[in-house]
Amino acid sequence: MVDAAVTARETILARLRAALDPTAPDRAAFDPAALGRAALDTAAPAPVEVPRDYRRDGPADLDRLVDRLTDYRAHVHQVAEPDVADTIAAILPAGASVVVPPGLPPAWLPATVTARPDDGLDNTEIAAADGVITAAAVAIADTGTVVLDGSPDQGRRVLSLLPDLHICVVRTGQVVANVPQALTRLTPHRPLTWISGPSATSDIELNRVEGVHGPRTLHVILLS
The missing domain is CATH 1.10.10 (Arc Repressor Mutant, subunit A)
Structure with a gap:
């Protein structure tokens, strides 16, 4: 047999x-x-033949994005761009050390924190930081997802995975309604990181544990 x-x-x-x-x-x-x-x-x-008739329309609803982010236990701040530094200063304690990608706008950094540009920092140095500040490539209102693509103002993927706190600045023009719209703005070969709230997982009894595979705390600053 x-x-x-x-x-x-x-x-x-x-x-x-x-x-x-x-x-x-x-x-x-x-x-x-x-x-x-x-x-x-x-x-x-x-x-x-795989149908590709996905829904590609819909408004970039900021209220919907805020609702989804909040539901995922992210902290959302809606501010004007000149107020980004003050907002970050209110989030982080004075003297905090943060890792930043090389292309992050300097005007976003408050004088109350010590910024360490990622010029090849090793994983131990990144993990020891009090937080990381990045920009974003796109944000999806329907799913409450922020996507990073490794651009200079977002940096390497490891930056958003090791520190316990992630502050992500999203411009209004980067907000789209749904995933198909987001994909039209993203380049597939780039290192995409899709973030829906702080890192979290649940065991078989549905006990939620945060900070397992990434930051325990996520702050999203939406520029108005």
Whole structure:
């Protein structure tokens, strides 16, 4: 009796080898009978047309974004851009040390904190900071999600993962209604980080624990 599990495994591996090795026999000549599956059809399946009629319209509703962010337990501040530094100063204690990406606007940084530009800081130095301040690439109202794409004002992904507090500044023009709209503004090959509230997880009894895989506290500053 043929072991179906072993046979399936060998069949898959054989197909992978054939696909990766340009000198391998043509797929049409591949004989599954050698692996005990004489009846296996090795022909490639016909292409499947995937519908792409996603909803791409809808207003960039700031109230909806605030509602979703708050529901995810993020702290939201709606201020004018000249007030960003004062807002950050109110969030962080005087003398706090924060990591910032190299392209963050200097006007956003209050004099009450010590900013450490990320010029190749190691993970220990980043984790030891009191927080990180970044900009964003886009924010999604429907899901309460902020997306970072590694641009100079957002920095490396590790910056938003190791410090216990993340302050993210979002410009009004970066807010979109839904995920399909967001994707039209993002470049797929960039290091995208999708943030929906502070890092959190729940165990089997649904006990919520924050700060497991990233910042325990998220502040989003929306520029009005």
